Amino acid sequence: MGKNKINVALIGLGRIGQMHAENLTNHQSFNLKYTFDISKKLAQKISRKFNSINIINPEKAFRDKNIDLVFIASSTFTHIKFIKEAAKHKKVIFCEKPLDLDINKVNTCLKVIKKYNPKIQLGFNRRYDPGHNSIKKELRKNKIGKLEKIIITSRDPAPPSLSYLKISGGIFKDMMIHDFDLLRFYLDEDEIESIFTTASNISDKRFNRIKDYELASCLLKSKKGVQCIITNSRHCSFGYDQRVELFGSKGMLISGNKNENETEIFTKNNTSQKQPLLNFFIDRYVDAYRLQLDELALYSRKKKSPKSSFEDGRRALIIADAALISLKQRKQIKIKF
Ligand SMILES: NC(=O)c1ccc[n+]([C@@H]2O[C@H](COP(=O)([O-])OP(=O)(O)OC[C@H]3O[C@@H](n4cnc5c(N)ncnc54)[C@H](O)[C@@H]3O)[C@@H](O)[C@H]2O)c1
Known part of the structure; x- marks a missing residue:
């Protein structure tokens, strides 16, 4: 565990979550500390594969002061609740597309998180x-x-x-x-x-x-x-x-x-x-996902706006x-x- 690495909690370990787990593990700037999925069997398998800590409640990640970044790759309908929680705990947030299926939920979320002014990068990888x-x-x-x-x-x-x-x-x-x-x-x-x-x-x-x-x-x-x-x-x-x-x-x-x-x-x-x-x-x-992570590392550490933001998702x-x-x-x- 590198001291200066960005500590990550990855939520959602399906098709894209597993790819992100691999890319985060291979990236020099990140330390994949926690992984979480509601499928317990899958979560165990993936945490063993990537040597991460399998948490059974995402709250553990939100409350852990050493976690810098919450990486949301779970099913679409879960994104907003995890964004709100991560913003409340002052984490940098990466969220897969789409933000949600309901624009009213997205607009309400925007109002709720505004006071925390969180850093959020969205998973529009094609950019x-x-x-x-x-x-x-x-x-x-x-x-x-x-x-x-x-x-x-x-x-x-x-x-x-x-x-x-x-x-x-x-x-x-x-x-x-x-x-x-x-x-x-x-x-x-x-x-x-x-x-x-x-x-x-x-x-x-x-x-x-x-x-x-x-x-x-x-x-x-x-x-x-x-x-x-x-x-x-x-x-x-x-x-x-x-x-x-x-x-x-x-x-x-x-x-x-x-x-x-x-x-x-x-x-x-x-x-x-x-x-x-x-x-x-x-x-x-493959290159886009890698470059997306490079930018996320810069964004986490400095004030560099990402190519793809919450507003782009909205x-x-x-x-x-x-x-x-x-x-x-x-x-x-x-x-x-
Ligand atoms: N940017 C891209 O190229 C790209 C590609 C594929 C999928 N996606 C997006 O990524 C997200 C996941 O897609 P996928 O293809 O990996 O789907 P998937 O169904 O393979 O995986 C979703 C995972 O989320 C887990 N999950 C569901 N509810 C959860 C909860 N409350 N807490 C924790 N985990 C939960 C499921 O158990 C499952 O393992 C979707 O929003 C999708 O739109 C983006």
Whole structure:
């Protein structure tokens, strides 16, 4: 246990929690002190694997003065209560996206935590992706002139488990929320103003039963008139499809997919055939998750604002709510923050 390390309590040890546990353990600035999950069996297994202290009540972490950072990676509906508790105990907070599914809960939370003025970094990992970042830098350098369109394609290789989907909040609040945030990342001081949504189920009828969608697309417009298109699928036969295109008055910037390696195969039947795409978020965004932690370490120690804040989480949720209203009312919806 390094003396100057940032002591962390990690809450939630599922798919993403386990990845964070590994990354925190491997990071020079953090000491993964406590781990907690309501599944006792899982919690025991993970604490053994990462040599952390398995706590059976998260209060222990909140009350421990040596804990600097509370890292929330549990199911979405638990985030707000842990944020409030961590803020009360003056911890630095990292919280996975989305903040919650209910904007009223988020707004109330904001009022409650205001007096503690906590440091909160949100898990919009795509903001940290080197590819997505470099096109923003080129855009700022005026390489493509005035920004006119943003086109985001985001398709998961396969849906998560049905039990996850049932509590996920649906495709807009669970999945497309990343893309709503990414739009705002490129727009900077410009802001989303309106949204029109369409969604359907064609191949996987399970989504009908849980009143969710496997396919969804949105057309959004910013105050300055930038046209934004987002298209999501919960399945994709050729892997994790993650592409961003920025189109401007003088050119275009693309942050493309990542392949397993850069080899291209040329044969009698194919030219320029590339290797398969990286499997899913843990592989595709490996650098982003690492850079996200680098920033969290700096943020914990100094006053450096993170790329992704509580307010970004709140605004992305407001857009997701508007997407659902547009779908229901079959019309373009104005967005107010
Ligand atoms: N940023 C990303 O790339 C990304 C990727 C996947 C998931 N997520 C987000 O991370 C969160 C977790 O997703 P996941 O895929 O790991 O889900 P998961 O279902 O695999 O894991 C959630 C874990 O939280 C635990 N949990 C539930 N209630 C709890 C409580 N009250 N206290 C402690 N633990 C509790 C569950 O037992 C489970 O182990 C979700 O909010 C999700 O939206 C973010």
